[in-house]
Amino acid sequence: MEHRLRALIRPASIAVYGASTRPASVGNEVLRNLRRGQYPGRIHAVNPRYDRVLDVPCHATLDELPARAELVIFAVADTRIEAALEEAIRHGARAAMIYSTLLLEDDTTPVLSERIRARALEAGLLLAGGNGMGFYNFSDGVWACGFDTRDHHRDGNVVLLSQSGSGMSAILDCEERIAFSFAASTGQELVVSIEDYLDYVLDQPATRVVGLFLETTRKPAQFIACLEKANARGIPLVILKVGRTEFSARMALSHSGALTGADAAYQAVFDRYGVQRVNDMDELATALIMFAQPHTPGEGGIVTLHDSGGERQLLIDLAHGAGVALTELGATATRDLEEVLDPGLPPVNPLDAWSTGGADFNIRMQRCFATLLADPGAALGAVVHARGPLSRIYPAYADYLRAGHAASGKPAFLVAARQGSGSDPLALQLTREGFPVLDGVAGFLAGARCMLGHRDHRKRQRSAIPPLDAASLQRWRQRLDDPTPVTEAQACVLLAAIGIPMPEVCAVDSEASLLACAAEMDFPLVLKTAAPGIHHKSDVGGVVLGIRDRAALRAAYARISERLGPRVLLVQMIEDEGVEMILGITRDAQFGPLVVLGFGGVHAELLEDVTVLLPPFDEADALRALGRLRMRALLDGLRGAPAVDVAAFCRVASRLSVLADACREHIGEVDINPLLVLPSGCIGLDALIVPALESMRDATRSQQHG
Secondary structure (H helix, E strand, O other), X not given: OOOOOHHHHOOOEEXXXXXXXXXXXXXXXXXXXXXXXXXXXXXXXXXXXXXXXXOEEEEOOHHHOOOOOOEEEEOOOHHHHHHHHHXXXXXXXXXXXXXXXXXXXXXXXXXXXXXXXXXXXXXXXEEEOOOOOEEEEHHHOEEEEOOOOOOOOOOOOEEEEXXXXXXXXXXXXXXXXXXXEEEEEOOOOXXXXXXXXXXXXXXXXXXXXXXXXXXXXXXXXXXXXXXHHHHHHOOOEEEEEXXXXXXXXXXXXXXXXXXXXXXXXXXXXXXXXXXXXXXXXXXXXXXXXXXXOOOOOOOOEEEEEEOOHHHHHXXXXXXXXXXXXXXXXXXXXXXXXXXXXXXXXOOOOOEEOOOOOOOOHHHHHHHHHHHHHHOOOEEEEXXXXXXXXXXXXXXXXXXXXXXXXXXXXXXXXXXXXXXXXXXXXXXXXXXXXXXXXXXXXXXXXXXXXXXXXXXXXXXXXXXXXXXXXXXXXXXXXXXXXXXXXXXXHHHHHHHHHOOOXXXXXXXXXXXXXXXXXXXXXXXXXXXXXXXXXXXXXXXXXXXXXEEOOHHHHHHHHHXXXXXXXXXXXXXXXXXXXXXXXXXXXXXXOOOEEEEEEEEOOOOHHHHXXXXXXXXXXXHHHHHHHHOOOOOHHHHHOOOOOOOOOHHHHHHHHHHHHXXXXXXXXXXXXXXXXXXXXXXXXXXXXXXXXXXXHHHHHHHHHHHHHO
């Protein structure tokens, strides 16, 4: 079935509206690029000032064309764009491209970009841009870009989609080691979005890897669908996501909401779908180079060969910081290396094989690299070198790479200790041969992390997640649709109903009823205010712990009721040792409910040791998420403290994630803090539930008074 973007990306004919003979003008560069790309369809030029432009017949209007143009590329000023768009719509064009910013002095409301978008949508026109650089469909020879570029081949396998024009050109125009099949600068995305392009390229047989320079997603549901498609096809996605700022934390009612931000939501989505995230343009380019080579990583970590002990130590340090595992060599590899290495050189990975050099040094280096990569625990390998004079690559390095790959079939890379070797002609030759030459150890490690992360995500098996029983789910939805606030006592009952252990809570509003409740409990007890509107009781002195007799209970009640009113909660105190965690639900404006988990208690905001997951998720996902926490070791017991029941916490987290997904339209926030994880089991000690309607009302008030 034809893709909906076909008329834009593979048009049968193209008209350049505003074609020009002026060198370096957009109207000139577009025609040049279409010729350079060997566009197979018919090209029309439109400009009443010329008869021909670059040997293309030029017509005064679209109506004078000998045949309908399927795609119209506009190269005119913003003051003329509305009239030109109307002409294209009357002409019957199916797609259009705008490069300009669509900004006018003294514009009216709605502004030009909004008027253009509305008219294109009304006409059913596939409009790309504005304020973008266009696209290159290298596979089909459609270079629909109005800016100069380098020469490109048609047989590439890398896709680059960028919401920044320079984010595309900085890699596309400058990195000869990457052979692209498609690239696009999406601009303002008035109609055609980065999600639309992504959906298209994931259907193309040439696509081996997709890189994205992402500022935001305007179509979250379609973005998720694209990630699912990429997973189904086994295509790695490498994303440079910019704009890492927290969102509206002051509006959140719960600790959980205050700890999450827009970037945390994106990271949760990336974690769920195995998106490999990079930090800068260099890492993005390097990861694309590494994924483009044809060889599949094995199991385990990385192996590296060096001719310097100092460089080896540097790589060890950088690998630790990057979270890249180094292979611990097996007995066979260790024995084989001992036979090759000079005395005194340890047969370990990373391997420094330089000692005295010698005439047979290159042969020994080949054998060493082959031995390293052949180890069953090696996924991929690199020869790390200091380069020759003027950043040249010694030809012998190519033999090391070929020997390593021949012995294992695994990916092999040549990595310069510093930038520079990528400019050597041999670098391009080796990269196209399947042995990429990379600049800098840090970039290589970032790419290796991406490759191994994609491998591990592909192997991951998610277990079936049991649904909530229908009766409990119905009770939740009914209560959340009730406009009155959910009390803590009600929250405890609701959470317990879905399998989250919570204490029995006695809600009272007088000393007499308080003492009656206490008679049914064992001391010590906890007394908490239940005054409406107080969500964090400890912040206002509304919690008294360790009440051990009736006299202390009366005194505590007197203090709380005098300041905060007569409504209180009485709870059995848990004296067992454990670790205080936080577990909650917050909402993201784009992706909906998210589950927050991490280390909690009264210092949750100070610790800021939490992670965010996209619901629903299984217990294994929760366990992996715990591994991202800085204080994860606390759960295993430190300084004589017992290890706590991590499995119980993961079960509870998974259950809450099922609730978050099942009630995504009803829940605003849920906060269980602290959730005490014990040596056996866990229990929530405080709970807050905010329905979606209440959460939105409070956010609106915060904006009005902010």
